[in-house]
Amino acid sequence: MSENECRYTPPMSAHVLSGKPVADQLLEALKPQVEVLNPKLVIVQVGADPASTSYITQKFKSCDRVGMRHEHRHLETDTSFDQLSSLIDDLNRDSDVSGFIVQLPLPSHLEPHTPQLIRAVDPRKDIDGFGAYNLGKMFLSVEFEHLPPATPSGVIELLNFYSIPIEGKHAVIVGRSNIVGKPLAVMLLNRGATVTVCHSKTKNLSHFTRQADILCSAVGHPKLITKEMVKPRAVVIDIGVNRMDGNLVGDVDFESIKEIASAITPVPGGVGPMTVASLIRNCVRAKERQLEDQK
Numbered sequence: 001m002s003e004n005e006c007r008y009t010p011p012m013s014a015h016v017l018s019g020k021p022v023a024d025q026l027l028e029a030l031k032p033q034v035e036v037l038n039p040k041l042v043i044v045q046v047g048a049d050p051a052s053t054s055y056i057t058q059k060f061k062s063c064d065r066v067g068m069r070h071e072h073r074h075l076e077t078d079t080s081f082d083q084l085s086s087l088i089d090d091l092n093r094d095s096d097v098s099g100f101i102v103q104l105p106l107p108s109h110l111e112p113h114t115p116q117l118i119r120a121v122d123p124r125k126d127i128d129g130f131g132a133y134n135l136g137k138m139f140l141s142v143e144f145e146h147l148p149p150a151t152p153s154g155v156i157e158l159l160n161f162y163s164i165p166i167e168g169k170h171a172v173i174v175g176r177s178n179i180v181g182k183p184l185a186v187m188l189l190n191r192g193a194t195v196t197v198c199h200s201k202t203k204n205l206s207h208f209t210r211q212a213d214i215l216c217s218a219v220g221h222p223k224l225i226t227k228e229m230v231k232p233r234a235v236v237i238d239i240g241v242n243r244m245d246g247n248l249v250g251d252v253d254f255e256s257i258k259e260i261a262s263a264i265t266p267v268p269g270g271v272g273p274m275t276v277a278s279l280i281r282n283c284v285r286a287k288e289r290q291l292e293d294q295k
């Protein structure tokens with residue numbers, strides 16, 4: 001080949017950011033603390049939503065791996081608001097319960113009461129990090145984060161594990177939920193990223209996504225993010241969870257985007273295992289703080 005000839009170089013495929021080794025490392029590091037502190041995690045489930053049942057199974061599997069005590073409080077679909085509130089009160093008062101979550105979504109008759117029910121959870125036991133107290137601490141600074149929301153916290157752990165810099169980068173988040181999009185924006189901002197949050201009312205979404213060094217999607221819309229919406233060499237974090245024909249898929253068109261991104265999370269096996277590991281870490285932290293407060 002002469003010097004002037006152009007050599008075809010195949011596109012470099014993205015680094016696939018598996019959450020498994022990250023979650024494994026996090027869980028392994030928690031084992032000695034679990035042995036000493038002996039925390040207990042409770043999950044409240046109302047009804048039998050199959051996706052919720054599957055998430056709960058994964059959470060309890062990880063509890064077993066680290067030797068953490070756990071209990072499933074499974075209530076009938078027609079449980080009333082008062083009955084659920086009363087269970088939350090009991091769990092708040094039970095000194096043997098270190099942390100608990102109410103698995104969402106709730107059945108349709110309880111769904112509108114979700115904010116009120118989240119508010120009823122004692123902030124010291126709010127291991128989902130969904131309540132105003134824990135969100136407020138996370139909002140203030142990295143140092144004040146104590147029980148941060150599990151999914152955004154898992155994303156940060158994932159980026160750290162793979163040595164992906166955050167400071168000075170432009171992070172674009174698609175989705176503005178209280179449990180993922182908004183807290184993730186603040187956590188990235190507090191770590192020095194410039195953050196743009198896009199949502200269902202954003203006009204010309206791709207104008208923003210194409211600027212992202214780190215693009216995170218948490219919408220719940222399969223293949224929302226296509227190759228044309230991604231800047232070459234961007235890091236793409238897929239937080240979407242969608243069921244299609246019995247399979248779990250994210251928000252991102254993984255196959256085409258992996259050809260141009262520098263790194264990308266798979267679904268399943270990316271952010272999902274990180275959410276579970278962060279929840280268990282929060283339960284250990286909750287118990288640790290409860291013991292300190294007793295001193």
Ligand code: GUN
Pocket residue numbers: 055101102103104105128150151275
């Ligand atoms: N449903 C789906 N993910 C979650 C979660 O992280 N916490 C709760 N409570 N419900 C969920």
